Amino acid sequence: SLSSYGRHDLAYRVAVQTTEPSYGNWVKRGATTLWEDWFGAASLDHIMFGDISAWFYQTLAGINPDPHAPGFRHFVIRPMPVEDLTWVRAWHASPFGVIKVAWRAAADVLHLEITVPPNTTATVVIPSTTARLVQEGGRPAASRVGIRPELSAAGEARFTLEAGTYSFTAPRTPSGETSR
Template sequence: TAGDIGFLYVVLALMRNGRADVLFDVLTQTSAPSYGYMLARGATALTETWNANPENSQNHFMLGQAEAWFYAGLGGVRIDMARPATERIRIVPQPVAGVASTSVRYRAIEGEVVCAWEKQADGASLRLRVEIPPGAKATIAVPCSDPARVREGGRPVQRAPGILRVRRAGGRTLVVVGSGRYLFEAPLV
């Protein structure tokens, strides 16, 4: 295992490299080391050690770094304070098998940022709802490699109001938007 110090960097590396599937599997497996193992051993909070030893603390934030992934990876809300204000909000949801939907609200300096996604019944398409606060801009990385298949508000994304720029990068459709509410629909390809 990476231990308490190194685990954050494992989480960040997997998140940044689009390997949410690996992180989800590690967190949910029922053998040690994992959160799933802690739950299987009866834990109701994070334990001090991966093996959930009852001799150690049973309510401990050690190894809690996956919380960052819940917001910035699975939920998709990333705020990069090193970037200019007009470029710091990024929405990069990472849907994984075994999770049907998420909803994240994040209070940024600019205001509340919302990202909620749900897989459709067929499991092959995604509905992504995003809210960007007044005066802000954001880049939304829709998990679909073909911009022509992405829709916003029922229209092709390239022709939807509020869309400032659309391009393909890294197997996703990148959409730059101004403030407002957006509803994207796309196949998970």
């Protein structure tokens, strides 16, 4: 998929634009399932009752199971803001409780609210210029109780979170985009 190659911006455009080729064009034309091709010339029910909602949760909100710990006892939050979208709010009812993610993007800062249910942990990967500038509750995130800093790649800040509710602010990368 486009997001697998770091093109969340292009995937978002394909989702919302109303010109061909796009999911938005399908909706405009009355589609209620995924079609076999972008133009509606073949099967109009190619993937039985398929949709793109998983992409909204997994990419835009960033709620993902940990592939090494199935069942959401540990999970990964990796939101992928795109330039034209200013906020996202999503939740997932896991076996341990509700996982919540909400973010709001300004030109130079990302505000991120996360709820980690009881008896679980989460790895959060925040798109940011540098991990040391990420704050939680107005203080450096690395110094907060329940937050453990992890080795971070360029353009991101990575932390392990214990159960609780967190409010992060992070400087955004210069373009506002992220890489994966």
